[in-house]
Amino acid sequence: MFELSQEKVQEIRDFIENHNFFFIIGHKEPDGDCITSCLGLAAILDYFGKPYQLLSAGPFKRNEVIRWQEKFSDTMEFQDESERKSTGLFIADCSEIIRLGDIDGDLKGFDTFVIDHHKTSELGDEIKGYVNADAPACAFLVQLFYEALIGPVPSELAKILFFGICTDTGFFRFLTDNSAEVFAAVSRLVADGADPRTTYREINSGKPYSTRKLLGVLLGRAERYLDGRLVVTYETLEDTKKWGLEGRDSDSLYQLMLSAKGVEAVVFLRQDTPTTCTGGFRSQDKIDVSAVAAKFGGGGHKNASGMSCNGKVETLIPQIVKEFARVM
Structure with a gap:
């Protein structure tokens, strides 16, 4: 191969x-x-x-x-x-x-x-x-x-x-x-x-303390969709200002969420500027998140993809959930 x-x-x-x-x-x-x-x-x-x-x-x-x-x-x-x-x-x-x-x-x-x-x-x-x-x-x-x-x-x-x-x-x-x-x-x-x-x-040591605090915020903000199979959370401009950009650790977020019973895919959105967002998508074996990322100008792997696009978190979330409903 x-x-x-x-x-x-x-x-x-x-x-x-x-x-x-x-x-x-x-x-x-x-x-x-x-x-x-x-x-x-x-x-x-x-x-x-x-x-x-x-x-x-x-x-x-x-x-x-x-x-x-x-x-x-x-x-x-x-x-x-x-x-x-x-x-x-x-x-x-x-x-x-x-x-x-x-x-x-x-x-x-x-x-x-x-x-x-x-x-x-x-x-x-x-x-x-x-x-x-x-x-x-x-x-x-x-x-x-x-x-x-x-x-x-x-x-x-x-x-x-x-x-x-x-x-x-x-x-x-x-x-x-x-x-x-x-x-x-x-x-x-x-x-x-x-x-x-x-x-x-x-890879796993030396994370800034601020990333642990931010992780707690993101976990607390997470919401379930599509009968609990999809989890979505997001980071605001205020979060970034408070906790900074140093030592981002979204991998831990994905791992924790995907380990929850019944969860098949996770979405993490970050409001980078007042008019632009980046997003990361992760999934279990059968869910192709690259197909969703492509709808928003992104791409990647079947089980790990990302995107960057114009928009705001509150308007992108329902659009992203709708696209996930097509592949889940």
Whole structure:
């Protein structure tokens, strides 16, 4: 299922060899999988002796990825027209330019290679790359490319890629089909130096106290819909002002809600500005939340998706509930 074809391995090799410089970028508001996938691609370019710049629009809201923030910039190095023609763009954990966020510079027009695992992703005819929606994490795909191109993963990179896979799989809680192949791959990372105990602590410890207080607010505000199968909660502008954006921990919210008897899907909305919202959707096995997210300009995986759109929480909730009624 996950074995890379020789044609795909050769495609990324040719892409690397045919360019003199690279930009590496993932989606805005990066999570652990996004950041570690970018770092994995950087390690591949280091092996081939190719210069690059790591880009991210940020913000780095998640406590577990802040340690890597200084490696990324939101301002592109200046290039003249001839330099742009010899530059390649790697996009990790995302395939849509719009989801990259605000970068100081023009990302359009570069020869592009995408590595992604989102169900709603697709490659245009002019874009190279590899998208596999069955993959548990983008970092997992980067691991496969590294091993196919270079060989065993060095110890420090093994720790980084293992971290990314663990964040997107909820430390393997969300694995479904093809789990044996995934565990075979991560066992190689452990053999190469990754430490599950340390990684779990890095992901789950050190949360700001304010996030625990906010979690209580969100749990208290949660309401059930569709005979209790759907739970919806939200964060207001006042909540954000009071509790801040540091160390967001929506993952704990989803886990607690989905563990409640009878709950099959969870929606978390945040009022980002007076006229815009972001939302996160999570579900149990059979509910495809990516279909709902797509209705609001978002996307993602079958059981984990997100969206950003214009609107207010109080008007979006009934619209979202209506769409969930179609898939539940």
